[in-house]
Amino acid sequence: MDIKQTCLHGHHTALNAKMSPFAGYDMPIEYSGLDDEHAAVRTKCGVFDVSHMGEVDIKGPEALRFVNHIFTNDAAVLADGQAAYGMMTAFDGGTVDDLLVYRRSENDFMLVINAANIDKDLDWIRSHSGAYDVTVIDRCADFGQLAVQGPESEKIMKDVLEIDCSDLSFYTFKTLPDLTIVSRTGYTGEDGFEIYAAPGKIVDLWEKLIAAGVKPCGLGCRDTLRFEAGLPLYGDELADDITPLEAGLGMFVKLDKPEGFIGCEALKKQKAEGLRRKLVGLEIEGSATARHGYEVIDMDGGTVGYITTGYNSLTLGKNIAFALVEAAYGTLGTKLQVKIRRKLLPATVIKKRFYTPQYKK
Amino acid sequence: MDKILYLPSDEYIKVDGDTGYIGISEYAAKQLGAVTYVDMPEEGDTFEAGEEFGAIESRKAASELNSPVSCEVLEVNSELEDDPKLINNDPLGAWIIKVRIQNPEELDKLMDSEAYADYCAKRH
Numbered sequence: 001m002d003i004k005q006t007c008l009h010g011h012h013t014a015l016n017a018k019m020s021p022f023a024g025y026d027m028p029i030e031y032s033g034l035d036d037e038h039a040a041v042r043t044k045c046g047v048f049d050v051s052h053m054g055e056v057d058i059k060g061p062e063a064l065r066f067v068n069h070i071f072t073n074d075a076a077v078l079a080d081g082q083a084a085y086g087m088m089t090a091f092d093g094g095t096v097d098d099l100l101v102y103r104r105s106e107n108d109f110m111l112v113i114n115a116a117n118i119d120k121d122l123d124w125i126r127s128h129s130g131a132y133d134v135t136v137i138d139r140c141a142d143f144g145q146l147a148v149q150g151p152e153s154e155k156i157m158k159d160v161l162e163i164d165c166s167d168l169s170f171y172t173f174k175t176l177p178d179l180t181i182v183s184r185t186g187y188t189g190e191d192g193f194e195i196y197a198a199p200g201k202i203v204d205l206w207e208k209l210i211a212a213g214v215k216p217c218g219l220g221c222r223d224t225l226r227f228e229a230g231l232p233l234y235g236d237e238l239a240d241d242i243t244p245l246e247a248g249l250g251m252f253v254k255l256d257k258p259e260g261f262i263g264c265e266a267l268k269k270q271k272a273e274g275l276r277r278k279l280v281g282l283e284i285e286g287s288a289t290a291r292h293g294y295e296v297i298d299m300d301g302g303t304v305g306y307i308t309t310g311y312n313s314l315t316l317g318k319n320i321a322f323a324l325v326e327a328a329y330g331t332l333g334t335k336l337q338v339k340i341r342r343k344l345l346p347a348t349v350i351k352k353r354f355y356t357p358q359y360k361k
Numbered sequence: 362m363d364k365i366l367y368l369p370s371d372e373y374i375k376v377d378g379d380t381g382y383i384g385i386s387e388y389a390a391k392q393l394g395a396v397t398y399v400d401m402p403e404e405g406d407t408f409e410a411g412e413e414f415g416a417i418e419s420r421k422a423a424s425e426l427n428s429p430v431s432c433e434v435l436e437v438n439s440e441l442e443d444d445p446k447l448i449n450n451d452p453l454g455a456w457i458i459k460v461r462i463q464n465p466e467e468l469d470k471l472m473d474s475e476a477y478a479d480y481c482a483k484r485h
Contacts, residue, residue: 034420035395220421287398287445289418311420312397341400341416 006051007144007199008206015216023115025052028218038221038314041188045150046217047209050194051202052115055143056125057108060134064106069261070128071101072244072253078103083171083183086252088124089263093243093270097121098234100185102173110139110181112196114234128262144202148209149192149217149225151358157182157193160212161205165193170359187222189229189357227309228316230281230353236292236308237279237322245270246324248279248352277305278330281352282321287312288340290321295339296329296347304329307338313354320354321347365453366429366471368411369480374429375456376468381432382456385417388481390452393419396445399457400426401437408432410467414458417448430467432460 004025012019017028028049030037040046058067067075073086082103088096097117102110113121118140126136148156157163163182168174173183180201186192195205210216223233232238237247244253245267254261255268284290290310298304305325312319321338329336334349364376371389375382390396400416408414408428415426436459441447447455462468472480 029421030394033394224420288400289397289420289423291423314420343400 004052006049007203008049008051011203011206011210012049012216015210017216017218020219022219023052025115027052028216030218030220031216034218034220034224035314037215037217038224040215041150041190041217041221041225042315043151044215045148045152045156046215046221047206048147048149048217048219048222049144049206050147050222051144051199053145054113054115054118054121055139055145055196056111056113056122057137057139058111058125058134059108059137060132061107062132063109063134065259066129066132066134067101067109067111068257068259069132070125071099072261072263072267073101074254074257075101075103075109076257080105081172081174083173083185084252085171087238087244087249088121089244089261089267090240091263091266093245093263093266094240095234095238095242095244095247096124096240098232098238098244098249100183102181102183104175110196116235142198143196144199146195146202146205146209147186147188147192148195148214149186149188150190153190153192154360156209156212156214160208160214168193170361184360187231188225189231189355190225191358191360223309224311224314227311227322228313228355229357230355232279233309237324242324243267243270246275246277246279275327277324278327279308279322279324279352280330281350281354282307282310282323282336282338282347283350284310284319284321284338284345284347286345287319288343288345289319290323290338290340290345290347296323296325297337297339297344298329299335299337304336315355318354320350322352365474366468367474367477367480368427368429368471370427372427372429373453374462374468374471375453376462379462379465380435381430381460381462383414383426383429383432383458383460384456385426385448385452386477386481387452389424390449393417393424394421394449395419396448399441399445399448401441401457402434404434404436406434407463408434410464410470417457426457428460429471430460431463433463435459435461
């Protein structure tokens with residue numbers, strides 16, 4: 001399969017970005033450097049091209065009922081112009097994808113899904129829509145997407161893009177007269193906005209932001225930022241064989257929704273029986289980075305889990321990781337070891353929200 | 362001036378008689394970005410030509426380090442334990458291990474600076 005490009009591909013190469021394949025797209029990993037870009041988002045503002053993300057519209061008289069059927073969170077409590085984070089789960093409770101649901105009206109929703117899962121998700125959504133009076137519309141090609149993230153984002157949106165976002169609270173959105181959608185959401189643990197628009201419009205907005213000196217940021221720091229803020233990445237902390245409850249995302253799973261949702265019964269059962277494994281934070285001694293798949297070992301030498309993501313944290317100056325471990329080892333303060341190449345490094349279970357998000361409520 | 366030779370996997374060896382200083386090239390240091398950790402062997406360890414002797418990490422990735430020649434480790438650069446970014450500042454100065462070269466003929470199989478520069482230029 002040919003590798004895909006976003007509408008900003010030429011702009012990335014012109015900026016001399018380091019490019020790498022991600023989810024079928026040739027994406028920018030870093031421009032000025034991961035550390036520099038990470039710091040810009042934590043202290044000022046940065047812009048990400050996230051046009052690889054997928055958009056799906058669900059429209060029709062039963063749109064709300066259908067969205068709630070496939071979504072772990074509750075779309076019924078959303079007001080028009082509000083968004084919610086949650087997952088789609090399979091009948092066994094495993095995670096099909098994590099996503100944002102935007103409610104335009106009870107007959108009109110937009111789902112924002114991970115690039116790597118677009119085909120799988122569309123098949124999944126369509127295969128369960130038959131009993132509902134809805135239309136499922138693939139909008140992936142219609143939208144590019146930018147994420148403007150960091151404490152100065154609101155000011156940048158107004159001064160550079162002339163989009164006043166002072167009326168948007170966290171997890172709300174609005175549609176501008178030219179159909180651009182702006183939401184106060186993000187994946188960095190900072191205040192910020194995500195902008196969905198036609199590819200030509202996205203190019204125009206990107207050029208304005210770069211000309212104004214906003215730092216272009218790549219997927220490298222997107223991963224370190226989301227990791228510090230305790231946010232999961234599908235493929236690392238979530239997968240077909242990891243349930244949202246195991247990943248510690250129970251607050252986005254509404255098991256008591258009146259009509260339930262696909263996977264609800266399995267998750268209720270898992271909750272009642274007790275989780276067998278759970279996602280934890282680890283602080284690791286030394287500087288060697290624990291990476292995805294490295295083994296987590298108890299003090300007797302038995303393997304009790306594996307690392308899902310790990311970094312030497314930039315903001316915190318600590319060597320930290322997420323690990324999926326047997327539930328008995330998930331208590332804060334538990335001493336464990338991580339096998340990094342031929343060495344066993346001591347580790348302690350800590351809270352997995354390493355950095356306190358600075359959202360504007 | 363010392364002779365500097367390279368492996369295709371971007372390790373260099375600076376040769377001074379039967380002593381060698383092994384590190385990573387400027388090209389590799391740039392590709393890797395800010396170095397966060399260097400996993401080094403112990404003094405007295407021996408390696409075959411091409412064998413993995415350690416690893417170097419940035420935030421993005423861990424890369425294995427291969428020995429350009431068969432050697433015995435005489436010294437590890439302990440300054441890198443506290444300040445791994447020395448490798449970004451001066452890759453050729455910040456060697457990782459100092460070794461005794463056991464089989465000088467193996468040096469003939471390595472690229473000289475000019476051949477390595479050509480090799481890097483073709484990798485874009």
